[in-house]
Amino acid sequence: MPTNTPTDTTTGDAPAGGADAPDPVGPEPAPATEPQAPAAEAQPKPPKPRREHRFDIDLLRLVASCAVIIEHVSAALIHAVNQRRSEGEPVYWAGFVGDSAASFAVPVFFAIAGWAVISGAPPSSSSRLWQRLVRNAVPMFLWTALYLLWAWLRNRNEDPMADLAVDSLFDSVQPAYHLWFMYAYLPIVVLLGFVVLLRDGQRPWGIGLLLLGVAGLGPALTTVHEITGWSTPHVGWGFGTYSVIYAVGGAFLLSAARPVPRRWRWPLVGTALAVIVGIVWYNTDIHYVIPNAHPFVAVLSICVILLLVRVRVPERRRPLVTRLANAALGAYLVHVFFVEELVDRIVQPDLSAGQVALVLPAVLALTTVLSYGLSLLWGRLGLRRYLG
Template sequence: MPTNTSTETASTTARDDGRGGPPAPEAAPGATPEPASERGQEPPAGAATSGDAAPRPKEREHRFDVDLLRLVASCAVIITHVSAALIHAVDQQRANGEAVYWAGFVGDSSTSFAVPVFFAIAGWAVVVGAPPKDSGRLWQRLARNTLPMFVWTAIYLVWAFTRDRNEDPIADLAVDSLFDSVQPAYHLWFMYAYLPIIVMLGFVVLLRAGQRPWGLGLLLLGLAGLAPALSTLHEVTGWETPRVGWGFGTYSVIYAIGGAFLLAAARPVPARWRWPLVGLALVSVLGIVWYNTDIHYVIPNAHPFVGVLSVCVILLLVRVRVPERRRALIGRLANAALGAYLIHVIFVEELVDRFVEPDFSAVQVAFFLPGVLLMTLALSYAASLLWGRLGLRRYLG
């Protein structure tokens, strides 16, 4: 998912294995639920309705724990890509630099929960947290995520063009990006999987509410038939057709539905289970490190090790009490998470890829890795907060 390197090979590997992603938007990094005024609201039980006074609507609960979970997952994606830069600096070979090799693999493996957690939050947001009231609201959600996605694709293409990093003509890459993520915006592959899941779950929610969202149904049908249609066009005409990334796998749907189930919990996990969950999470990380180093890099998001780690992270944070004095800050950062996700690859390539050396010693890595991690996180979030203040969130995420 959002991926691990800036090379074409890394992009393909990330797409096939499902690593490296965001952001997910409404439920992914940076997306926000519909305002309370736009949500379906019910009057509180026993509300007075006499006279001219209208019943007071019951406001949907704001989940500060979900804000925190979204923030943690978005930071984890950035850590994943910074760590992956170290892995590729040594060409995935321990002999090329042991300290860099292990720092990269431990960092990358420890944050493998990020993409599954984004799918989980997405499922909760659509099914439980802020289900769409009608098809128009769902179209608005799609637009809020699709516009920044394509704006940033254009920014990355122009940036790579000015840096002479595009391997193909920029016009060809722009056309290809309508169907799948492209270099150098490799990390945006997640959006091509996230948005169809939002459409599908929202479609089901609206059907359950007695509506008939024909437009969304036709969109789903079009997404399902896009790849076969282009394949047939290639067979008939011989034209080279773009690769299609719109769609989702079984694992992503299960994470979305499972996430809706786990995040709908009414109470936090009892204290007696928390340390066992931490222990199980650490064991899962060790399993992921082993798989990444001895079996195949990158471990698929559908792997049981990743699934167990993701469930542990969710259960440790679900319904956790966020102190009131921290809520406003966490809310602002969570709302800036999508923008940070969209821009952070520029900082990874300009800071980490540029300065990491495969022969760094353990002491050098101990200073270098935290330094570039903090710098990348700070710059990414600062940029997102800035354009949020300038009223550009709609375009830049």
């Protein structure tokens, strides 16, 4: 999930402050026989205030990124038994518990995005907002191409690669299924940034036209299909009500000035555990996967945010937390390679409870280390803007 994104807590422009310049005309000059009053000197503007680096936001990004990996590794266990308890009970329950416990990841990323655009690092101009959009879109499309190429080399594409490439311009495709999030995340960032610029008195015409194009893309393609009969791609660009609420609500929660009092922390932990039980029940008895908009997921997400907001990160740990948080987008983009090439090969439906207790932590650790290790590597090579 996104790190080289608008959720960056160390960037963004603050409005310059300072005293107004003196009146350029001034009072009429005194008679020549009287001494001239010295002209008022312009007061220099103070430097722009330095933005606070929120290490707790870095930690939250890192936790949410790892939760995404947990979700997809756990989903591999669920698929290994075809979502059937009878085909391997230990694998079945381990998969559903892990997937359910990590279901806060997507809402938390929406929350971080909302906080960053609205209050953490609001864009100072439309060009800044365009830069954020490009900084996320380039790795997204590059990794889509890499996943398509990888599946083509492994002979896994069910449709022609050219058709999948065209479809990916409009919506996520297999095997880059996890990138569906970006098709909702980017429009929300642009929309909220547009509102921030309007609030500041700017007229971002280009951003407005982009939003209008996103809103009308689906109906336009449907019209083309109805007139010509051509098969048109499904449009994934856009967002639901729930994602906007998570973004705006996240901006509210993450703007807190101090952490949640200690007396409320254990009740929050207890609530989170109870809700996880409810999510497991929903996933196993009602429908898999539980919607991100479900109240159970919302409560779990709020608990996670409140437990981590303004939490103090020890100074000796801050450089590591920030470095890993900056690598989180890259880890999110690449980790599905390891899920499908390693986890799917290792996990078997007939594993015993003892074997699952050993295998699941091992494949989780392996996938996480490989994903973050590669992301840190290409970050050191200066490829972050291309690979995330």
